[in-house]
Amino acid sequence: MGTFLFLVFCQLALAAGAMAADPEKKAVASNGQLSKNVASGDEDVLRDLMDLKSNADSGDVSAQFELSRRYLNGDGLEQNDDEAIRWLRMAAEGGLPRAQAGLGWMYAAGRGVNKDETLSFSWYERAAVAGFPVAQYMLGRYYEKGIGVAKDRVLAKEWYEKAAAQGNEKAKKRLQDWK
Secondary structure, three states: OHHHHHHHHHHHHHHHHHHHHOOOOOOEEOOEEEOOOOOOOOHHHHHHHHHHHHHHHOOOHHHHHHHHHHHHHOOOEOOOHHHHHHHHHHHHHOOOHHHHHHHHHHHHHOOOOOOOHHHHHHHHHHHHHOOOHHHHHHHHHHHHHOOOOOOOHHHHHHHHHHHHHOOOHHHHHHHHOOO
16 A cells, blocks of 8 residues: 555656646546646645545545546546546445435436436435435435436425425425325
């Protein structure tokens, strides 16, 4: 592990030098590339990315989620769905509800993975059971529409109510419109 971190540090140091010399060059950072929008010579950004990667590698699910978000959106790193899904899956399997909901969204959208409504439902369900309101709303929607699961209006309403009780505005609106 120490050798790996040393190599990552060397890579980042070389990247900072390359960026300072030519801000248009892309520099490799850990498993991805720094985004062109990172200011040349911005050592704080490089240090933050190195710390984030180290924490993610150490099993910190919040760091894994953040790294996945950055890869997904191209925030400081080149956008890369494969890396985004890899880190998101680690965080989701590590029990982070927002990562589980994120993985549900990835399967629903078919982004970085094959579209799969059943897997999408399964990941949303894990996050919903853990109390994540966005996932509770989505579970209500999936039950109401029969996405990845058989339609069940009773369960749909129950999940909307749980999400609404935690302040989810979409769930509150859906319950107001309930027929």
